[in-house]
Amino acid sequence: MAFSTTLIGTSGKLHTTYNSDWSVGRIGSNTREDVMLVQALFKIFYYELLGFNHDFDPPPNWNEVIVVDGYYGPVTQKHITHFQEQAIARGRKVLPDGIFDPFREPGASSTISKTRYALDLLNNGCANSCEEQNIDNYSNLPNREDMPALLRSALKKVKKKASKYS
Numbered sequence: 001m002a003f004s005t006t007l008i009g010t011s012g013k014l015h016t017t018y019n020s021d022w023s024v025g026r027i028g029s030n031t032r033e034d035v036m037l038v039q040a041l042f043k044i045f046y047y048e049l050l051g052f053n054h055d056f057d058p059p060p061n062w063n064e065v066i067v068v069d070g071y072y073g074p075v076t077q078k079h080i081t082h083f084q085e086q087a088i089a090r091g092r093k094v095l096p097d098g099i100f101d102p103f104r105e106p107g108a109s110s111t112i113s114k115t116r117y118a119l120d121l122l123n124n125g126c127a128n129s130c131e132e133q134n135i136d137n138y139s140n141l142p143n144r145e146d147m148p149a150l151l152r153s154a155l156k157k158v159k160k161k162a163s164k165y166s
Contacts, residue, residue: 002037002154004142005161007106017106017123018141018155021163024072024119025080025099032070036151038100038119039068042079044126044137053129056086068147084118094118102162 001021006014022029024038046058047065059082066079080100087094095115103117104110106124110117123138130138141147142155 001031001157001163002033002151003157003159003162004155005106006158015127016139017120017127019123019162020100020102020119023099023101023164025077026097028072028099030072033150033154034102035072035076036068036070036148037155038080038122039066039070039076040141040147040151041119041122041126042066042076042083043068044130044141045083045122046079048137049126049129049133052133053125056083056125058082068151070148070150080118083122087116087118087121092116092121094121102164104161104165 003019003021004016005019006016008014018037018041020034020037022031022034024030024034043066045053045056059078062078066075077098081098084094084096084098088096093115095110095113100119101117103120106120108117109115126138130136142152144152
């Protein structure tokens with residue numbers, strides 16, 4: 001189940017980030033709340049911040065806003081793969097495996113592949129771009145009425161690490 005976690009930023013300010021308990025994507029567990037979280041972050045990053053997200057564009061030939069419904073399918077997979085490809089093209093060390101694993105802690109690398117967690121990078125992109133634009137689309141995610149109640153409820157739970165690593 002998706003959840004929130006808090007961290008202290010370099011400025012000493014308390015920040016909230018969002019994580020999943022299980023993997024989303026190819027061969028992922030694809031639990032409903034976790035898929036919703038990934039879809040919601042893509043909605044913010046690619047569609048609400050379009051033009052203000054440092055030239056990250058939605059997948060090619062895709063003109064509709066991703067639906068936050070919690071169902072994993074080809075649209076969600078296309079976004080996952082596209083984001084990983086874009087991150088790699090910009091010099092980020094990301095494993096192009098078509099899956100978003102939960103991150104162990106913000107900013108950490110995978111203990112196996114030694115690469116950054118794509119979900120963590122997507123959180124960073126949303127948080128930083130929203131902060132630059134002075135909008136709360138990301139920080140207010142657990143309270144947004146346009147998000148499914150199941151996701152909002154899940155994100156109100158605060159914990160330190162994903163169930164996958166417990």
